[in-house]
Amino acid sequence: MTATDLRPPPQEAHEAGARPSRRAWVAVAATMVAVAWGGNEFTPLLVMYQEVSSFSAVTVYLLLGAYVLGIVPALLLGGPLSDRYGRRPLLLPAAPLSLAGSLVLAVGSGSPLALGIGRVLCGAALGLVMAVGSTWITELSDKAGDDPRAGARRASLALTLGFLVGAGVASVLAQWGPWPAHTAYVLHALLTLASGAWLLRAPETRPAADAARRPLRDDLRIPAAGHRRFLRVVLPLAPWVFGCAGSAYAVLPSLMREHSGGMPIAFSGLLTVLTLGCGIGIQVLGRAIDSEHSARASVVALAIIAVGMGLGAYASARLTLVGTLLAAAVLGMGYGLALVAGLNEVRRIAGPDDLAGLTAVYYSVAYVGFFIPAALAVLAGWWSYPQMFAGGLAIALGCLAVVATAWRAHLPAAAPVTLATPDVVTSMGISGGDAHSTGGGRETPVR
Numbered sequence: 001m002t003a004t005d006l007r008p009p010p011q012e013a014h015e016a017g018a019r020p021s022r023r024a025w026v027a028v029a030a031t032m033v034a035v036a037w038g039g040n041e042f043t044p045l046l047v048m049y050q051e052v053s054s055f056s057a058v059t060v061y062l063l064l065g066a067y068v069l070g071i072v073p074a075l076l077l078g079g080p081l082s083d084r085y086g087r088r089p090l091l092l093p094a095a096p097l098s099l100a101g102s103l104v105l106a107v108g109s110g111s112p113l114a115l116g117i118g119r120v121l122c123g124a125a126l127g128l129v130m131a132v133g134s135t136w137i138t139e140l141s142d143k144a145g146d147d148p149r150a151g152a153r154r155a156s157l158a159l160t161l162g163f164l165v166g167a168g169v170a171s172v173l174a175q176w177g178p179w180p181a182h183t184a185y186v187l188h189a190l191l192t193l194a195s196g197a198w199l200l201r202a203p204e205t206r207p208a209a210d211a212a213r214r215p216l217r218d219d220l221r222i223p224a225a226g227h228r229r230f231l232r233v234v235l236p237l238a239p240w241v242f243g244c245a246g247s248a249y250a251v252l253p254s255l256m257r258e259h260s261g262g263m264p265i266a267f268s269g270l271l272t273v274l275t276l277g278c279g280i281g282i283q284v285l286g287r288a289i290d291s292e293h294s295a296r297a298s299v300v301a302l303a304i305i306a307v308g309m310g311l312g313a314y315a316s317a318r319l320t321l322v323g324t325l326l327a328a329a330v331l332g333m334g335y336g337l338a339l340v341a342g343l344n345e346v347r348r349i350a351g352p353d354d355l356a357g358l359t360a361v362y363y364s365v366a367y368v369g370f371f372i373p374a375a376l377a378v379l380a381g382w383w384s385y386p387q388m389f390a391g392g393l394a395i396a397l398g399c400l401a402v403v404a405t406a407w408r409a410h411l412p413a414a415a416p417v418t419l420a421t422p423d424v425v426t427s428m429g430i431s432g433g434d435a436h437s438t439g440g441g442r443e444t445p446v447r
Contacts, residue, residue: 021144021203024140024144024202024203025136025137025140025141025144025151025154025202027198027199027201027202028091028133028136028137028140028199028202029133029137029154029155029158030195030198030199031091031094031095031129031133031195031196031198031199032129032130032133032134032137032155032158032159032162033158033159033161033162033165033195034095034098034162034188034191034192034194034195034196035094035095035098035122035125035126035128035129035133035162035192035195036126036129036158036159036160036161036162036163036166037162037163037165037166037169037188037191038098038099038101038102038122038125038126038166038188038192039067039098039122039123039125039126039162039163039166040162040163040164040166040167040272041102041166041167041169041170041184041185041188042063042064042067042105042119042122042170043064043167043170043249043250043268043272044167044168044170044171044174044249044253044265044268044269044272045170045171045174045181045184045265045268046060046061046063046064046250046253046254046268047253047254047257047264047265047268048174048180048181048264048265049063049109049115050254050257051257051264052180052181055112057254057377057380058374058377058378059112061250061373061374061376061377062374063112063115063116063119064119064246064250064370064373064374065246065370065371065373065374066115066116066119066120066123067119067120067122067123067126067370068123068367068368068370068371069120069123070119070120070121070122070123070124070125070126070127071123071124071126071127071130071363071364071367072127072364072367073124073127074123074124074125074126074127074128074131075127075128075130075131075360075361075363075364076220076360076361076364077220078090078127078128078131078132078356078360079131079132079135079356079357079358079359079360079361080220080221080222080356080357080360082131082132082135082136082206082356083206083354083355083356083357086204086206086207087132087135087136087139087204087205087206087356088199088202088204090128090132091128091129091132091133091136091199092196092199092200093125093128094125094126094128094129094132094133094196095125095192095193095195095196095199096192096196097121097122097124097125097128098121098122098125098126098188098192099188099189099192099193099196100121101118101119101120101121101122101123101124101125102118102122102185102186102188102189102192103118103185103186103189104117104118104121105118105119105122105185106181106182106185106186106189107182109181109182127360127363129159130159130359130360130363131356131357131359131360131363132356133155133158134151134152134155134156134159134343134359134363135355135356135359136202136205137151137154137155137158138151138152138155138347138355139151139205139206139355140202140203140205141154143205147287148292148347149286149287149290149292149344149347151347152340152343152344152346152347153283153286153287153340155343156283156336156339156340156343157280157283157284159339160276160279160280160283160336160339161280163245163272163276164272164273164276164277164279164280166188167249167269167272167273167276168269168272168273169184169187170184170269171265171266171268171269171270171272171273172266172269173187174265174269175263175265175266175269176266180265220357222354222357222358222360222361223354224349224350224354224357224358225357225358225361227349229345229348229349229406230345230346230349230358232402232403232405232406233295233298233345233403233406234298234342234345234346234349234362234365235365236302236399236402236403237298237301237302237338237341237342237399237403238338238342238362238365238366238368238369239365239366239368239369240301240302240305240334240335240338240369240396240399241335241338241339241342241366241369242335242366242367242368242369242370243368243369243370243372243392244305244308244331244332244334244335244338244369245275245276245279245331245332245335245369245370246369246370246372246373247308247309247312247331247372247373247376247389247392248271248272248275248308248312248327248328248331248332248335249268249271249272249275249276249328250373251312251316251372251373251376251385252271252312252315252316252324252327252328253267253268253271253272255315255316255319255324255385256271256319256321256324259319259320259321271324271325271328274325274328274329274332275328275329275331275332275335276332276335276336277332278328278329278330278332278333278336279332279333279335279336279337279339280336281333281336282304282332282333282336282337283336283337283339283340286336286337286340286341289337289341290340290341290344292348293408294407294408295345295403295404295406295407295408296407297337297340297341297344298338298341298342298345298403299400299403299404299407300337300341301334301337301338301341302334302338302396302399302400302403303400304330304333304334304337305331305334305338305396306393306396306397306400307330307334308327308330308331308333308334309331309389309390309392309393309396310389310390310393311323311326311327311330311331312327312331312389312392313385313386313387313389313390313392313393314327314386315327316384316385316386316389317384317385317386339366342362342366343359343362346358346359346362376388
């Protein structure tokens, strides 16, 4: 196939100022759902691997977090490179990588090494959709004239929906379906084929015409990551995104293995679906909670997370069905609101050349939280789970205090121009700037 064959059809090639269809983002969202499905179908099977393959809790939690080794490089490289070469070329490999990861997981169910490789492949695919897909959806939504917050909300909903459905289907198939360790992965492989084909129809929003004008290393720099609002609001919040999720649907199901009515895999899937379902529910309400003029959504998210950690301490001490379900539900709400709040803060901070890169940094920090279950399993030799959840409550309150003190600090004076043409950007004097002025506007004083 020649390079010419890889170009999008003329009717799908969009210049920077062209207006796409109002539903053009759906094709990108479909790939995000499919890849997120593959990233999370492993989670409810942790209990199965502990029981069938006799893996220790530390081993399965390390396998859960292993895909961060694929996510972070894909995020940090994929985001900036998509700013340089366009969204489509960087997102197209996501579906094949996710497909390969599922097939490796299907054939290597008894080998920690094979499972680890499969998780890394799924992670690399997920990293691409999180950095590139989230940015692409935001740009398509903005170019179609939608609400400025619609793109972040749609991207976070697509990811959460994929996480939810993937985990739910995998748990049902593993508990009651044929070939428990294989069927879910094969089904996901078929899904990625369909979504990858649909992605070819999504219009490009970031032409690569100017890529050769600057050194590649310049694209890998993300000055907006040093923005004072990013440091004071986004960083204290980000690790809690998947720290909440991992605590709810990895730690709690493992603690409840002997109290799940003889269906530990199905119960693990139930907790995962409940966690992510509550995450979706609060994301739908996120538009009312979020504010363009303060850190209200981030503060509310951390308050919910603190309550969730307290309920986690109670649930891990009592090991009751009601307590566990309640803790998972509140932690899910904390996860969902923290995810969309962080994405909206990134959108406000980032300049026209930093959106994908800063989104990548945000997700990279967020995914550090997926190592929390493994850390807790190691620390369980010294402290009980109720004590560790109580420690999480104290840390969450500390993060809440930090974010609250930056309520309106360092906000850009005007909304960032994320989709302007190069000529418009130049005429407005937006060129990336220093780390404290990214976003195309002055910072407002601390109030």
